[in-house]
Amino acid sequence: MSTDTGAATRDTPPALAWSVENCSLGRTMAILGERWTVVVLREVFLGVRRFADIQRHTAIPRQVLTARLATLVEQGILHRVPYRDDGARTRHEYRLTERGLELQPILIAITAWGDRHLADQAGPPREFVHRDCGAPVHVELRCTEDHRVDDRAVAGRPGPGARRASG
Structure with a gap:
């Protein structure tokens, strides 16, 4: 909605x-x-x-x-x-x-999508893991109240820089 x-x-x-x-x-x-x-x-x-x-x-x-x-x-x-x-x-x-480092979550999210939909039958060619513990990392959506947000639960609204369309 x-x-x-x-x-x-x-x-x-x-x-x-x-x-x-x-x-x-x-x-x-x-x-x-x-x-x-x-x-x-x-x-x-x-x-x-x-x-x-x-x-x-x-x-x-x-x-x-x-x-x-x-x-x-x-x-x-x-x-x-x-x-x-x-x-x-x-x-x-x-x-x-x-x-540039701020782009890492975007690239990981794009890779995860590709892994789900485009990887070979053998599986993804690369995994991204936490350097400290070796566990796989993933990107997830969270609101500022720290709720995990389902993909379909995101809505857009005009922000402070929004401008009305002309004509």
Whole structure:
């Protein structure tokens, strides 16, 4: 049941009364919504941080990888850290920022969905576990009153930044 308050008729969803021009989800997907961006983030989360290693492990075309890394750095999700192997020129590896680390629950949730619906018969190719105890981790919805929230028990409503749709 929606709690979205706006001008709506019986056949019109209330959400249509509100503009999506400043939608946080839309803005996020403008950064993350391309396949290779999420693949790059997966690699960095798993400790693959150097350009050549990311490219070799994923087969991302060089130009695409360069562009995706530049975007993630520009958006403050990754930062470049210089390193130099003996006798070689200085290069950079890519590390998650605090802002980037906040994406981990999203990537784990997407992976869990894929594990449920797209994994091979043998099961998921990777598990995420708590470093301290080794138990599997999962993402769950909780309200600010600390209730576990079922997927169907979530409603949308205009927030403080909501703007009425024009026309």
